[in-house]
Amino acid sequence: xxxxxxxxxxxxxxxxxxxxxxxxxxxxxxxxxxxxxxxxxxxxxxxxxxxxxxxxxxxxxxxxxxxxxxxxxxxxxxxxxxxxxxxxxxxxxxxxxxxxxxxxxxxxxxxxxxxxxxxxxxxxxxxxxxxxxxxxxxxxxxxxxxxxxxxxxxxxxxxxxxxxxxxxxxxxxxxxxxxxxxxxxxxxxxxxxxxxxxxxxxxxxxxxxxxxxxxxxxxxxxxxxxxxxxxxxxxxxxxxxxxxxxxxxxxxxxxxxxxxxxxxx
Amino acid sequence: xxxxxxxxxxxxxxxxxxxxxxxxxxxxxxxxxxxxxxxxxxxxxxxxxxxxxxxxxxxxxxxxxxxxxxxxxxxxxxxxxxxxxxxxxxxxxxxxxxxxxxxxxxxxxxxxxxxxxxxxxxxxxxxxxxxxxxxxxxxxxxxxxxxxxxxxxxxxxxxxxxxxxxxxxxxxxxxxxxxxxxxxxxxxxxxxxxxxxxxxxxxxxxxxxxxxxxxxxxxxxxxxxxxxxxxxxxxx
Ligand SMILES: Nc1ncnc2c1ncn2[C@@H]1O[C@H](COP(=O)(O)OP(=O)(O)OP(=O)(O)O)[C@@H](O)[C@H]1O
Ligand SMILES: [Mg+2]
Numbered sequence: 001x002x003x004x005x006x007x008x009x010x011x012x013x014x015x016x017x018x019x020x021x022x023x024x025x026x027x028x029x030x031x032x033x034x035x036x037x038x039x040x041x042x043x044x045x046x047x048x049x050x051x052x053x054x055x056x057x058x059x060x061x062x063x064x065x066x067x068x069x070x071x072x073x074x075x076x077x078x079x080x081x082x083x084x085x086x087x088x089x090x091x092x093x094x095x096x097x098x099x100x101x102x103x104x105x106x107x108x109x110x111x112x113x114x115x116x117x118x119x120x121x122x123x124x125x126x127x128x129x130x131x132x133x134x135x136x137x138x139x140x141x142x143x144x145x146x147x148x149x150x151x152x153x154x155x156x157x158x159x160x161x162x163x164x165x166x167x168x169x170x171x172x173x174x175x176x177x178x179x180x181x182x183x184x185x186x187x188x189x190x191x192x193x194x195x196x197x198x199x200x201x202x203x204x205x206x207x208x209x210x211x212x213x214x215x216x217x218x219x220x221x222x223x224x225x226x227x228x229x230x231x232x233x234x235x236x237x238x239x240x241x242x243x244x245x246x247x248x249x250x251x252x253x254x255x256x257x258x259x260x261x262x263x264x265x
Numbered sequence: 266x267x268x269x270x271x272x273x274x275x276x277x278x279x280x281x282x283x284x285x286x287x288x289x290x291x292x293x294x295x296x297x298x299x300x301x302x303x304x305x306x307x308x309x310x311x312x313x314x315x316x317x318x319x320x321x322x323x324x325x326x327x328x329x330x331x332x333x334x335x336x337x338x339x340x341x342x343x344x345x346x347x348x349x350x351x352x353x354x355x356x357x358x359x360x361x362x363x364x365x366x367x368x369x370x371x372x373x374x375x376x377x378x379x380x381x382x383x384x385x386x387x388x389x390x391x392x393x394x395x396x397x398x399x400x401x402x403x404x405x406x407x408x409x410x411x412x413x414x415x416x417x418x419x420x421x422x423x424x425x426x427x428x429x430x431x432x433x434x435x436x437x438x439x440x441x442x443x444x445x446x447x448x449x450x451x452x453x454x455x456x457x458x459x460x461x462x463x464x465x466x467x468x469x470x471x472x473x474x475x476x477x478x479x480x481x482x483x484x485x486x487x488x489x490x491x492x493x494x495x496x497x498x499x500x501x
Contacts, residue, residue, distance in 0.1 A: 057405055059401065059404060059405055082407075083407040083408070083409060084407060084409070086404075086405060086406060086407035087406065087407040089405070091402070091405040091406075093401070093402060097396075097399050097401060097402035098399075098402075099399060099417065099421060100421060100498050100500060101419070101420035101421050101423060101498060102420070110403075110406065110416070111406045111407075113416070114406055114407055114408055114412060114416075115407075142497070142499045143499075144498050144499030144500050145499045158406075168405075214390040216464060230459050234322045
């Protein structure tokens with residue numbers, strides 16, 4: 001397996017056909033992602049980021065194109081095979097999507113149950129993984145008892161329980177306050193470093209990209225407008241989206257400065 | 266005892282007399298028997314039917330639009346008929362299935378046919394209340410359709426299912442009372458036969474009192490159970 005492109009996406013197209021006409025969301029996406037990379041995809045709201053990431057585990061069926069993860073050709077899989085391989089694709093969500101009927105322990109045990117793991121393995125693995133996300137003391141709590149940040153940690157633990165090949169993150173920190181966001185990002189960074197886990201994350205927060213990602217691509221008009229290292233993007237943005245993003249971002253930073261210097265007002 | 270000329274208090278006292286209860290007590294057993302069997306049938310088939318309605322819906326996990334539309338139409342027709350008409354319609358069915366068209370057994374089929382569609386729709390609505398995101402997460406983890414039903418949809422909607430089940434059991438009790446007038450026996454039969462036809466107001470009061478207590482008990486049990494679950498899951 002080529003280390004160069006662990007995930008290979010070719011010619012991905014998706015058009016939603018609605019009553020009010022067709023929405024061409026993805027117009028041919030080609031993208032390669034390396035093993036162990038933290039890959040960020042940014043774009044404005046409605047750019048098709050969620051649609052794109054949902055194509056990677058075929059939660060959305062693209063009209064054309066292929067997705068390969070490792071040796072697995074996602075688009076040509078039978079339903080059964082797809083379900084089995086989805087057990088190896090972790091996914092975390094903006095609104096966590098934990099099961100309220102299950103304790104923290106049983107939420108994290110869920111993917112293992114699905115994979116047919118034995119009880120003894122589950123009893124060994126779940127506390128381990130909860131320890132990793134620093135929730136070792138919350139085993140018997142219900143999601144309803146947890147803060148947003150804790151819920152997302154459970155979501156991460158659940159996504160990692162089955163030793164996935166890749167972690168997909170759809171705006172995983174967008175519902176969290178800045179401090180909690182930072183701690184969740186640190187956790188993802190730590191996991192990536194320790195286990196070499198490949199992470200694909202989509203976000204509209206440039207700060208998240210700067211803090212966490214190694215590589216980044218910009219989604220604009222259904223195409224990848226530019227792609228490169230995070231440093232490249234910030235130093236030399238080429239696409240309109242990236243320029244605008246950085247402009248908006250820096251004007252927020254000005255506001256911060258303004259607040260900090262603001263005693264004199 | 267003739268209650269025609271008695272005072273209010275006299276009637277009330279007579280409603281608790283041994284004579285009255287000698288008539289009402291066996292009717293309680295008949296009512297409990299019909300309610301219990303109908304409840305079990307409704308629970309099993311209502312949940313099944315409700316699940317099938319959700320799963321085969323065009324946005325369900327296993328869409329079968331034509332089948333779903335036909336099933337939905339049948340359920341709607343059964344639900345739109347008043348219970349009384351359904352009972353009359355299904356009595357011949359009882360004769361075909363169990364050989365008799367009177368008594369508690371005969372009416373159970375009528376009761377089930379009338380209550381299953383109602384509960385199925387309530388089950389459907391409970392399940393549809395489960396947030397889409399949880400389904401997404403389950404599917405993204407490679408959950409099969411069967412696992413989605415038993416590991417996600419039913420457990421997640423359980424408090425709501427219990428509330429709707431409570432409503433259904435109460436509807437079963439009142440339909441049972443109605444069925445009484447068509448030869449099913451039970452409290453409804455006693456209330457009509459004695460209270461209405463023969464002006465035995467004391468017996469009427471006793472029968473109604475028992476029905477009220479039954480309904481209250483069911484409601485209480487349902488409330489306690491669903492509140493316990495909601496609290497346990499910290500959803501309040
Ligand atoms: N199931 C669907 N049916 C029809 N249109 C859809 C569907 N899903 C998404 N769309 C449309 O596709 C476009 C892209 O949606 P998508 O959710 O991928 O955007 P996004 O980049 O994730 O936006 P956000 O940052 O707001 O989450 C939007 O215009 C949306 O309305
Ligand atoms: Mg989105």
